[in-house]
Amino acid sequence: MKLVSLVGSLSLDSRTAKAQNVAAEAARKAGAEVEVWNLRERPLPIYDPENKVPNENVAAFIKAMDEADGFLIGSPEYHNGPTGALKNALDFVGYNQFNGKPVGLVAAAGGAVATNTLTQLATILRSLHGYVIPQTGSVTYSDNFNADGTFENPKLQERFEKIGTDVVALAKHLRG
Numbered sequence: 001m002k003l004v005s006l007v008g009s010l011s012l013d014s015r016t017a018k019a020q021n022v023a024a025e026a027a028r029k030a031g032a033e034v035e036v037w038n039l040r041e042r043p044l045p046i047y048d049p050e051n052k053v054p055n056e057n058v059a060a061f062i063k064a065m066d067e068a069d070g071f072l073i074g075s076p077e078y079h080n081g082p083t084g085a086l087k088n089a090l091d092f093v094g095y096n097q098f099n100g101k102p103v104g105l106v107a108a109a110g111g112a113v114a115t116n117t118l119t120q121l122a123t124i125l126r127s128l129h130g131y132v133i134p135q136t137g138s139v140t141y142s143d144n145f146n147a148d149g150t151f152e153n154p155k156l157q158e159r160f161e162k163i164g165t166d167v168v169a170l171a172k173h174l175r176g
């Protein structure tokens with residue numbers, strides 16, 4: 001059982017990445033191997049249908065997404081939607097990678113809740129025939145983390161852990 005955790009923030013101290021890691025850690029505890037794809041460390045070029053030049057990161061990204069049984073996808077809210085970096089990454093993949101696989105969504109906002117980002121991501125992923133799980137999570141500036149990466153607020157810890165465990169449970173179910 002393999003998941004890819006795709007983080008749509010390039011921030012060095014990304015709240016999205018931190019929150020998503022809580023879900024990823026819970027998925028690992030539930031038995032999944034989770035590969036985190038960080039777009040700062042492994043950037044992808046701007047998707048260009050005319051560009052036929054082989055790119056190591058693009059090839060590795062598509063392979064990881066092909067092989068995944070499910071996904072954690074997260075983004076900060078930028079201008080009421082997901083980041084360009086995340087949307088660009090998703091443009092390299094599609095139905096072939098997402099069809100029939102579960103997707104857990106995570107977001108971060110400066111405002112209270114990244115509702116628009118979560119809704120837009122759900123729309124995008126559903127169009128690719130991913131099964132977007134009902135449990136989603138959004139963090140803001142006042143949601144703090146402990147040194148071990150867990151949330152200070154146990155309710156948030158529980159919420160984000162459930163994203164990870166629900167994706168694993170549904171992936172197992174869908175694989176039969």
Ligand SMILES: Cc1cc2nc3c(=O)[nH]c(=O)nc-3n(C[C@H](O)[C@H](O)[C@H](O)COP(=O)(O)O)c2cc1C
Nearest residue numbers: 009011014015016076077078079080108109110111
């Ligand atoms: C270009 C840009 C646009 C943003 N637009 C919004 C927005 O529309 N709504 C909002 O709540 N926060 C907005 N923010 C704040 C980010 O969502 C917030 O700082 C978030 O925690 C960043 O996530 P990260 O730490 O994972 O990079 C914006 C930030 C940037 C840089």
